[in-house]
Amino acid sequence: MAGCSPETRRAAAWIGSARRVVVFTGAGVSAESGIPTFRDEEGFWQRFPPEQFATWGGLTKTALREPARVAEFVIALVEPIAKAAPSRGHAAISELESFLDVKVITQNIDELHQEAGSSTVREIHGTLFDVVSAEGRFLWRVSRRELIDTCERIRCAVSGVLKLPRMLLAARRIMGWSGRRVYRPGIVLFGESLREPDWSHAQLDAGNCDVMLIVGTSARVWPAAEMPVIAREAGAKLIAVDPVEDSGAELWLRGPAGEVLPELIRMVRGD
Numbered sequence: 001m002a003g004c005s006p007e008t009r010r011a012a013a014w015i016g017s018a019r020r021v022v023v024f025t026g027a028g029v030s031a032e033s034g035i036p037t038f039r040d041e042e043g044f045w046q047r048f049p050p051e052q053f054a055t056w057g058g059l060t061k062t063a064l065r066e067p068a069r070v071a072e073f074v075i076a077l078v079e080p081i082a083k084a085a086p087s088r089g090h091a092a093i094s095e096l097e098s099f100l101d102v103k104v105i106t107q108n109i110d111e112l113h114q115e116a117g118s119s120t121v122r123e124i125h126g127t128l129f130d131v132v133s134a135e136g137r138f139l140w141r142v143s144r145r146e147l148i149d150t151c152e153r154i155r156c157a158v159s160g161v162l163k164l165p166r167m168l169l170a171a172r173r174i175m176g177w178s179g180r181r182v183y184r185p186g187i188v189l190f191g192e193s194l195r196e197p198d199w200s201h202a203q204l205d206a207g208n209c210d211v212m213l214i215v216g217t218s219a220r221v222w223p224a225a226e227m228p229v230i231a232r233e234a235g236a237k238l239i240a241v242d243p244v245e246d247s248g249a250e251l252w253l254r255g256p257a258g259e260v261l262p263e264l265i266r267m268v269r270g271d
């Protein structure tokens with residue numbers, strides 16, 4: 001195709017001749033859906049230091065001290081996801097399935113791969129749309145609408161007095177107590193085990209693919225960052241799609257997923 005870089009042509013040849021492709025994604029694939037990444041300049045962890053917000057212990061301590069800050073964190077995490085739609089990158093990844101054996105392993109909790117049509121998605125960091133018990137057992141699903149409403153209620157709750165009790169009341173659809181049971185969003189925070197059986201399946205998928213497409217991840221958080229290592233050790237070819245990080249891949253398609261992936265898929269299809 002005119003204008004296609006040699007790297008994109010080579011990546012398309014690798015993917016087109018692969019028997020099994022794994023797409024390993026991070027926050028970058030959802031950046032064009034309006035969801036902030038974690039470690040870019042304006043990244044999420046710049047605004048909310050992980051030691052105060054990325055563990056349940058840190059969150060509890062911060063909530064007791066500054067409930068309005070935890071409200072800000074919950075809204076900043078939940079609202080963009082609740083309002084997001086799949087990007088052109090999600091759509092291109094889903095289209096790959098129409099002519100190849102493709103499995104998606106994602107660190108994201110936004111379900112945008114499924115919404116774009118990908119049928120096998122390993123959500124190794126869980127999903128914001130499940131509510132689970134303290135032990136991680138599934139309890140119920142929440143909709144985008146319910147998440148948006150919850151953010152509205154939390155915003156109101158912290159505008160007055162008695163911030164913490166009112167905030168907990170406002171968030172009761174996604175976290176709180178019922179009887180003796182604590183419940184919470186089905187997402188994996190720092191120091192917690194990755195979601196099963198997704199993590200076990202992801203390790204098998206990574207060790208069994210010919211090509212791994214690594215899209216929009218700094219690949220710095222373990223054990224998720226093991227995915228490219230397992231794939232490489234199994235002899236797979238690695239292709240990175242990212243404007244900044246090459247993930248040590250053999251091929252680096254430098255640019256935003258929403259631009260690079262549609263062009264790559266067109267090349268694979270032979271348009």
Ligand code: APR
Nearest residue numbers: 026027028031037038039107216217218221244245256257
């Ligand atoms: N297209 C592709 N990649 C992009 C885009 C884009 N439009 N915009 C940013 N990126 C890239 C950045 O260059 C960076 O390499 O996405 C990557 C985002 O990296 P992080 O912010 O570290 O996000 P991620 O790798 O998903 O973090 C992994 O860390 O904090 C935990 O649990 C959290 O799942 C998350 C994990």
